[in-house]
Amino acid sequence: MTARPANAHQTRLLRLLRDGGPHSRAQLGDRIDLSRSKLAVEVDRLLETGLVVADGLAASRGGRRSHNIRLAPELRFLGVDIGATSIDVAVTNAELEVLGHLNHSMDVREGPVAVFEQVLSMVGKLKATGLTDGLDGAGIGVPGPVRFPEGVPVAPPIMPGWDGFPVREALSQDLGCPVMVDNDANLMAMGEQHAGVARSVGDFLYVKIGTGIGCGIVVGGEVHRGTTGSAGDIGHIQIDPEGRACGCGNRGCLEAHFGGAALARDAEDAAREGRSVALAARLEAVGTLTAADVSAAAAAGDAMALELIRAGGDRVGQVIAGLVSFFNPGMVVIGGGVTGLGHTLLASVRTQVYRRSLPLATRNLPIVLGELGSTAGVIGAARLISDHLFSPA
């Protein structure tokens, strides 16, 4: 794909076809504020670029039946979501439907060279299934702050070795297509906005609870990245001045008390101190515990596991309550690896927020789990690059 839209009308048309699928010319006319003749000109120009095609007959609206207009079916986007402990890679069409999706466990601390070798190998596997010959663009999410215009991670606390690595430039060369890079929580927010629980919500927060904790902020339908791209870094908000020492050098940070890493540590302590038979058995069997083990123990009714999840929900709920007071969003979405903790976690978060924030802010505030699970990040990544490519060059 080398063509790009020539003006704002074409951008609107492309995004409408991406988000709403095929439209007849009459339907496009209902959605786009252009005269009939100007619309026809812009659609014809897009047909000439090959970005859209005429395909199948649209339902008649009384006159001559016309062809549906849709995005070129052979367009392919790559979505990559690099988490602290795993990599998700997916190929989508231009309507951001996932055509193939692979997941691989890998520690982000192995560094960008090893991680991107793995990503390229996964892309090769997806290509080998016949989904696509080439890629038209790729979006990449990383679990830390990104200087967005350049696509470079900056001083990411849980990603030693990535500081200043030119992710955008390097991957763009390796993949042979345009690349955009963003923080993973931002992309998950965009994924849930495109295809998940936050469709049609203009202002919302996506709280990602994985190994660490981050937040995607959507204002007026757009991701708010902040002045230097670090917005949403909520893992190091202080929740207790006398709290635990954190890896960042401060005390009482949210991430020191909750998140996948803290939960695993707390579970191991509980197992060793004889506070949970189930967790102790699992620790003895596999030598280490993860958030997923806590989730499994809680599902089996283990009181200690439930208590750990509840306490964690109180901690993150305390921070979310502050963000709700400050930002007054229309929805809060909880996602990321530990959503397996499910409704016990959600109940604690809700209790904190509804107790602590102003009634005006919480009266109509849904606090919900994300719907897309591990595809939120890859769909958001595909949307990021499509937003870029569906804009004038």
Added chain:
Amino acid sequence: MTARPANAHQTRLLRLLRDGGPHSRAQLGDRIDLSRSKLAVEVDRLLETGLVVADGLAASRGGRRSHNIRLAPELRFLGVDIGATSIDVAVTNAELEVLGHLNHSMDVREGPVAVFEQVLSMVGKLKATGLTDGLDGAGIGVPGPVRFPEGVPVAPPIMPGWDGFPVREALSQDLGCPVMVDNDANLMAMGEQHAGVARSVGDFLYVKIGTGIGCGIVVGGEVHRGTTGSAGDIGHIQIDPEGRACGCGNRGCLEAHFGGAALARDAEDAAREGRSVALAARLEAVGTLTAADVSAAAAAGDAMALELIRAGGDRVGQVIAGLVSFFNPGMVVIGGGVTGLGHTLLASVRTQVYRRSLPLATRNLPIVLGELGSTAGVIGAARLISDHLFSPA
């Protein structure tokens, strides 16, 4: 003033003349993306409405000298800033220059009827000075959350008796002009953005520390009011789970530990317990202490007063650090009644934020005092109503 702009071009022209003062037609052409002939049509239409006038000769740019275009000099806006313990009322011209300004001490808890009687009496005094015969519009700020579209305070914690009071409707009848109502911190942010320290800053936070503590949030040049208008309610963010009981029913809220009210209480305790000779003398002399007394004692070198300000700065700095991590603003402005506490307060806030937030978020982050003092709110109020009136009806 009954005329309103007819389209977005006229709106841009009016706001440009408001924010930048008189312009020649050639200068307007440089700033507005319109063909010469279309610009001439829009300017002529605005001249016909009487909203703008041709006035004085502009500097020559080689051709025939033309008249400057400016907003009608007889337009008058009213800005009203209702604080917890005082009322500010000012009259401005259409360029939002303050022509007259009165201040009156009054407790907002006396309720809307008594407060607005006082406001009308102050308006009468300003009119009596010959500044204006009539008002073209009024902006009103109140120290609590406002349902913005209707201009109605909602469940305001420090304003019992105001919940649901139709401020906009009532004052619009009394004043005989259009009225817009907003939270006071939002208006102070708009004031500093229009004429103060935040000029040209697109994303910033204005932290108002008065009797209570609130925050105005500016994103992309516009105030972010949130889904239900309560954004910026940071006074009840929890800073210590084991902290002081707060009037709102929770524990450890920021306002329970700092702000004008908490500072006065702490100062009285220190005076009674013999921890400050200066504060004890003042308490004995006048029977009660205020934040201003602490400020005066600190200026005179009283160690206890300085310590109270430092501790308060640590508390509010802790919350601001969290907001900086979350929102990544381009500037933080500290304003409101207790800015008399000045650089001691600022130093504590800066220490907390620079220590606790990510380097990427704080690298180029000015944390400064507001420049406009008590005129920030009234200028912001005048700007609020001018934004409304300078938009198509």
